[in-house]
Amino acid sequence: MKEDFLYLEISNNIAALIRDGVFKAGDRLPSVRMLCQEHHISMNTAKRIFLELEAQSLIHSKPQSGYFVSQLPYRRLALPEVSKPLVVSDNKEPEALIRKVYANMGRKDLTPFSIGAPSGEILPLAKLNKEIMYATREMAASGTGYEPLQGNEELLRLIAARSLAWGGRLREDELISTAGGMNALSFCMMALAKPGDTIAMESPCYPGSLQLARSLGLKVLELPTHPVTGVETDALKKVIHKINLCLLVPNFNTPLGSCMPEENKKEVVALLTKHNIPLIEDDIYGDLYFGTQRPKCCKAFDTAGTVLLCSSFSKTLAPGYRVGWVAPGKYKEQILKLKLVHAISSPAITHAAVASFLKSGRYEHHLRKLRSTLQQNYLHYIDAIAAYFPEDTRISRPQGGLALWVELNKQINTTELFDAAMKYKISIAPGRMFTLQDQFENCMRFSIGLHWSEDVRLKLKQLGKLVTSML
Template structure:
């Protein structure tokens, strides 16, 4: 095991114990020497672990006494409520609010808390550029030729290899490439459903997925969702006879950041398979876990080929490259037919470049750094929120992903808060855009994909003041 990996594993292990309450405020941690003996690491590595935990505000040092678990302000922040969408309420897309939020996303003068992707400064741009040059040099016709319909073979091979980490055991022939995550989901919805069919989803859910389903004529049934463990399985059982397909983001979904326990994933896969209902699984955030181990996927428990596994590098490596993929199980031929009609081929150069980046091993190194940054950002955000946001504010406690869900008391309308914030160069994502029902008006999603700085802290502080004044 490499020293870098061991350092990260030890740091994440202690951080996880603190966040879960195993280690509590005021508890004393092992000394540097004891940590060295326990994990067979050097003094420098042990000191680095403690420095990183201090940087995340999880521990504090006391002269002549050692290291102790900090008294974490965010632990005073309660979790948001389990969502309670109506199973019969009419679908109503907040088109004007979505348009307003997204039309401002390209502005350089804004603090973009509304954008759920990592900042470019957190991405390995120089190394990606080298892979682009290499791909252009080595591909047939310098990358101008069409790829095979199923997609870049090298990319599919690397994705198959990486699937072992979550129990997927995929073969390259099981995969079809797509132009990003949304393109993958689009192919799956069109392959499985016809206008008028009903699709079940989490609530709240990413606005782009809701818009996609509506655009192809599907009825959306929103499921009650717990901010930590995902959909309420009992609620899914009650409506199972009313749905034609299901779409879930089981690992660190946006905006809640919930992660379904493995036993829940297994139960959902079994339930849907018994009723012959396909499951589209969006695992675009699965690599952004904060703990020591990547979570499994619903596809890990798929014995009948009824889970269509979708993912991409849009949230981890290169949003603009549009590199995604599908493991469609028994629906492979339907997906290939749709790809032939709607795309013919994926982008040869960017898909080859990502394949090269994965093969080089640089992706894992990048992910370790990115996960560490996002985990630290989460800690900074919630501590700042605990200090400066109005009393009664609730926040999610994601164990991975790119976003934080904030719930205010009912007096605060985040669509109105958006208007106040945008005047002060702050962009947020109001909760109402993550549902087709009249709910979450007092909620918002914040991106934690920005490098932490004093400016970010000050903008969060100002946002808290604006929220308090809007009551």
């Protein structure tokens, strides 16, 4: 187990140095023997690390010479531009487009690049099935009864313990379970805002959050967002007196995959606290980091209880189990009241099953494998895009999460591309879905949560042909 952990940690570290350009194309890497000495690992583990890096096309071997860094084709592709949304209130919801894209969810004959969740092929389904059976057998009344209002106590205790990984010191009595992440966000918005209030969000932003805000009668103010560092803090400062609350996804948001630097998180929390503006923090992707350390949450810098931290296991373990939670700070009683009115109880069996999975230690093992798989997928995707898409294509550089943002030539309309791709049984997420304004028409989001295969590569190649034909 320790060797497996070291293998992943060392290979991920070297991969990150190559991606970041510290090791450049043609550079010779340390020898197998040197790697053993430096990291106190066995010869087999060292060889396994190099084989892993070769499998990701990051390095290649030369007989009698050792291992060298390969040329990465995606490096010629630029980053997407910083978004420039207008400060407007006449939001135009892309409802018809969203319905059209998600109407195909669950179709077995599609390659669903549009669905931002891990596929079942990379999830521990057999182990989860056993946990469901165990929960049904062990729970009172076989799990048919109601849970306590606050949630499954064991689950909340284990979530609180895991908060240490991102600098949090949560207690189980500070947490409330919910039926998934969207349920947590919904309770927070309902507790904090009334129709006509203005909520600030990143731009582009997850369509579900935009639709939720609009359904509650809120005005959405979209903030300029950098593809690497996330929301522009200076832009937030300029509109601070126009907003009533804020919703951010600081760690590996969708669709950009950006991750706010720690100093930016501190600054945002301090700014919002000063103006007594609540921050709903959606940390649903925080566990899916590609590096060696989990990024901190904004909640780690919350001293006034004004950050409501929401998350779930939908993007890491079981999308359909609907296991989410919120650490609502000083708004705990409002959230509990809403949960009582709207839900009464969280789903008992699935919440107990996830609690058991966490307690066994299997979740951390699964996360290590999942992070490695997603990182490899990301590299496969960008290599394919660099090979098959036009040279002026721009791509994001996520350091975690499930999303890859692609910006095409201004001539390309990705809503039209969606219709063309569906003829080849390929589903994409057009950029217009991720905004309430007339922008991102030439962009799209890929989910990297599919099981990588030759068929996926060929579907990306077909997409590249379609894009080229539309120019």
